[in-house]
Amino acid sequence: MSALKKFTLSMLMLATGATAFAAGGEKADSLSDYLHLPITNSILYSAIITLAVIVLVRWLVGSPKIIPSRGQAIVESAVDGLRGLYEPIVGKKAMPMAFPVLLTLFIFIVFHNWSGLIPGVGTIGWGHEVDGHFHVTTPLIRPHTSELNGTIALALVSFGAWFIIVMKYAGPGLLIKDLFGNKADKKELAPAMYWGLSLVFLVVGAIEVVSIFIRPVTLSMRLFGNVFGGENLLHAMHFLFPFYFLELLVGFVQGLVFTLLTAVYIGLICNHGDDHGDEHGHDEHGSAKEAAH
Numbered sequence: 001m002s003a004l005k006k007f008t009l010s011m012l013m014l015a016t017g018a019t020a021f022a023a024g025g026e027k028a029d030s031l032s033d034y035l036h037l038p039i040t041n042s043i044l045y046s047a048i049i050t051l052a053v054i055v056l057v058r059w060l061v062g063s064p065k066i067i068p069s070r071g072q073a074i075v076e077s078a079v080d081g082l083r084g085l086y087e088p089i090v091g092k093k094a095m096p097m098a099f100p101v102l103l104t105l106f107i108f109i110v111f112h113n114w115s116g117l118i119p120g121v122g123t124i125g126w127g128h129e130v131d132g133h134f135h136v137t138t139p140l141i142r143p144h145t146s147e148l149n150g151t152i153a154l155a156l157v158s159f160g161a162w163f164i165i166v167m168k169y170a171g172p173g174l175l176i177k178d179l180f181g182n183k184a185d186k187k188e189l190a191p192a193m194y195w196g197l198s199l200v201f202l203v204v205g206a207i208e209v210v211s212i213f214i215r216p217v218t219l220s221m222r223l224f225g226n227v228f229g230g231e232n233l234l235h236a237m238h239f240l241f242p243f244y245f246l247e248l249l250v251g252f253v254q255g256l257v258f259t260l261l262t263a264v265y266i267g268l269i270c271n272h273g274d275d276h277g278d279e280h281g282h283d284e285h286g287s288a289k290e291a292a293h
Contacts, residue, residue, distance in 0.1 A: 028147045029138045034126055041125070042150055045141035049115050053107060082106065089263040091271030094169040098266050101161045106259045109145055109154065113227055113251030116143040117244055122231065145254075146231055151224040155216035158262045162215075169270045178269055180205035215265065219258060226254050 028042035060071030068076060082103055083095075090098045115121060125139035144150035166175055182198045189197070230247045237243045 028142055028149060031138070031140075034138070040149075041139050041142040042144050042147050045115070045121070046112070046144040046150070048141065049111055049144070050108070053111050079103065086259070086263045089260070089267045089271065091267055094165050094266055094270040097165050097168065098161070098263065098270075101158075101165075102259045102263055105154065105158065105262065106255050109223070109258055110252055110255035112143045112145045112150075113230075113254060114248060116146055116227065116231060117234075117247055117251075122146070143227065145223055145227045147228075148220065148224050151220040151227075152216065154223070154258070155220040158219060158258070159216045162262065162265050165266050166269045175269055179208050212265075215261075219261060223254055223258055226250060 028040035030038075030040050031044065032038055057075060060075050062069060062071065064072060083099060086099060086102050087095050090102075122139045122142050123136055124141075125136045127134060127136040127138065129135070145154070170178075180202055182194065182201050184194060184197050186194050230250055234243055234247060
């Protein structure tokens with residue numbers, strides 16, 4: 001399967017998976033009473049943006065050639081840049097499986113963040129007139145990342161990908177050892193101190209397990225808060241152009257932060273230096289933990 005077909009399939013799977021997870025919380029508005037379809041405005045817009053991104057990428061790349069066209073060169077440069085950013089964090093071993101997930105999440109989040117800046121998004125729909133002004137209560141379309149259902153769905157997709165990749169490239173044994181194992185050198189410590197530290201690492205491991213299970217909450221809340229807050233800022237500032245540029249930057253940074261944190265979570269377990277030796281691997285592992293904190 002070509003890289004372009006893999007990308008198309010990844011985008012469709014992410015849009016479908018995120019839609020299937022979305023439920024509860026700061027939810028989007030149902031359009032069943034207006035369009036007679038069992039969908040919400042964010043699901044509708046998610047499908048529109050996903051198809052638009054797929055069409056755009058396929059139009060830019062066209063038929064891939066050894067000597068790339070201008071559009072193909074733009075896409076390849078962007079992909080290579082992201083690969084160079086994620087690979088040192090994830091590690092070469094897990095990169096083939098992790099990179100398509102990270103790339104698709106990044107593109108999906110950034111384009112949805114930016115799509116909320118398009119005039120009419122969130123302001124065209126159904127509502128009622130108040131004091132001579134029409135007030136929209138049910139927008140026709142709404143960005144997937146501007147409602148809590150959507151960001152929770154993306155966080156669950158990220159968490160599911162983390163679990164699958166870690167189980168495939170590290171395994172449950174290494175995961176348990178990394179969480180609860182004694183990191184001290186047994187040869188350098190007295191037996192009493194070593195086993196005392198083992199109890200400490202068991203407690204630390206239990207805390208780490210709790211932190212792992214709250215990752216979807218922190219990922220979703222961070223993304224939702226920034227995007228939702230940006231929308232309110234634009235409305236309060238009457239859509240002034242300087243704030244448009246600020247929101248373009250925030251939309252890009254939030255997509256980058258979301259995927260970098262996902263990469264760090266994968267790298268904490270899977271990136272132990274690969275082919276560079278155990279000592280170097282432990283250094284990278286420690287660096288990944290510092291980045292996560």
